Amino acid sequence: MDARMWHRQATFTQTPLPDPVPVEQFDGLPPGEQDAYWTQLSEGLPALVVPSVLTARAEQRLDRLVAVNIRRPPGAKSVIGIDAPFAVGKSTFVKAWAQGAYRNRVASGAPEVLPTWTPEPELSADWVPQVYITLRAASKIKDINASILAFLGYPSEGLVRVTTTRVVKVLATHGVRLLIVDDVHMLTTTHADGRAVLDYLKFLNTELGELGATMILVGAHLESGPLYQDPQIVGRLDKITLTPYEITTVGGRADWQLFLRRLEELLLPYFDTLPTGTFSRELAGHVWRRTQGYVGDTVRLVTEAMLAGFDDAQDLMTRDLMQAVALSARAAASEADLLSAAAAPSNRRNRKQRADVS
Numbered sequence: 001m002d003a004r005m006w007h008r009q010a011t012f013t014q015t016p017l018p019d020p021v022p023v024e025q026f027d028g029l030p031p032g033e034q035d036a037y038w039t040q041l042s043e044g045l046p047a048l049v050v051p052s053v054l055t056a057r058a059e060q061r062l063d064r065l066v067a068v069n070i071r072r073p074p075g076a077k078s079v080i081g082i083d084a085p086f087a088v089g090k091s092t093f094v095k096a097w098a099q100g101a102y103r104n105r106v107a108s109g110a111p112e113v114l115p116t117w118t119p120e121p122e123l124s125a126d127w128v129p130q131v132y133i134t135l136r137a138a139s140k141i142k143d144i145n146a147s148i149l150a151f152l153g154y155p156s157e158g159l160v161r162v163t164t165t166r167v168v169k170v171l172a173t174h175g176v177r178l179l180i181v182d183d184v185h186m187l188t189t190t191h192a193d194g195r196a197v198l199d200y201l202k203f204l205n206t207e208l209g210e211l212g213a214t215m216i217l218v219g220a221h222l223e224s225g226p227l228y229q230d231p232q233i234v235g236r237l238d239k240i241t242l243t244p245y246e247i248t249t250v251g252g253r254a255d256w257q258l259f260l261r262r263l264e265e266l267l268l269p270y271f272d273t274l275p276t277g278t279f280s281r282e283l284a285g286h287v288w289r290r291t292q293g294y295v296g297d298t299v300r301l302v303t304e305a306m307l308a309g310f311d312d313a314q315d316l317m318t319r320d321l322m323q324a325v326a327l328s329a330r331a332a333a334s335e336a337d338l339l340s341a342a343a344a345p346s347n348r349r350n351r352k353q354r355a356d357v358s
């Protein structure tokens with residue numbers, strides 16, 4: 001990922017989907033048009049990022065935290081930590097949020113050209129208000145510098161001292177106001193390099209603070225990791241925790257059904273033989289058991305089942321169609337656990353016999 005790709009992704013917002021064609025009308029189209037529409041639909045649906053009820057709340061909080069951070073004095077910026085279990089959708093969420101903010105800030109319509117600005121009189125530079133990097137296993141300071149420099153289009157060779165100076169300079173030159181570091185759970189402080197990286201992130205946050213910029217750290221299970229144990233980080237950390245949808249509380253079930261309802265609003269125009277409520281009411285429990293409320297798995301399950309039903313000329317959704325969709329290994333394993341827990345025989349008579357004997 002570099003600034004150009006980020007700019008392209010953020011500014012190119014055209015939906016990957018065709019305009020919806022009602023199923024009855026589709027049946028009357030010539031074969032060539034049917035095939036073209038089908039290709040567009042089946043290729044576009046997997047690329048869809050669906051707005052989630054839970055992340056909408058996290059987005060609002062993120063907006064507020066960043067706005068407050070801008071107003072804080074230079075040396076006292078807070079760090080934002082986004083924590084969630086693996087595969088909940090952290091990266092998708094933070095990218096969609098950041099790129100939305102990018103669009104609002106950089107009102108350039110040309111996806112191929114980076115905007116420019118003048119950081120100092122007589123100096124024109126690419127304007128790159130956001131930098132997104134990913135931490136890899138056993139990353140060292142030089143790797144972080146290399147990621148930032150590569151994102152901004154600079155060479156990364158040289159001693160750490162030299163690249164650090166370069167990083168600090170180019171963050172200012174390109175007007176960086178947001179540094180997103182993804183996969184920070186890769187950070188381990190059991191070796192000296194890891195501890196140095198943790199200290200380096202603190203240093204970067206201080207330098208960014210001087211520019212009025214915010215650092216966002218994104219990762220899985222951060223609560224138990226070194227980042228959230230570090231007193232200096234914790235002292236200035238604003239935490240956002242993302243979770244899958246849960247259905248054990250009334251509020252949780254309402255959120256889950258609302259999310260499925262939004263998904264229907266988006267998808268049923270393409271599959272208009274399915275009645276509203278198919279997923280949000282009739283199959284809400286079934287979908288949850290299969291996906292455990294993970295957004296990515298849910299979108300995949302619903303879209304693939306709909307496409308299969310459409311192609312098979314089935315007007316209604318069936319459990320067989322849904323069961324035929326293969327999901328992630330995580331979802332499959334959790335579903336198997338749920339099923340075996342549900343099918344477990346009663347233990348009571350064994351317990352009672354033991355109690356009676358003693």
Ligand SMILES: Nc1ncnc2c1ncn2[C@@H]1O[C@H](COP(=O)(O)OP(=O)(O)OP(=O)(O)O)[C@@H](O)[C@H]1O
Binds near residue numbers: 050299
């Ligand atoms: N809002 C969404 N709409 C559609 N698909 C989504 C959405 N959010 C996440 N996904 C899908 O779910 C999967 C996991 O998402 P993502 O990679 O963002 O999760 P993550 O929490 O960053 O995972 P990891 O812990 O591996 O870093 C991806 O395939 C992604 O495309």
Ligand SMILES: [Mg+2]
Binds near residue numbers: 090092183
């Ligand atoms: Mg991720």
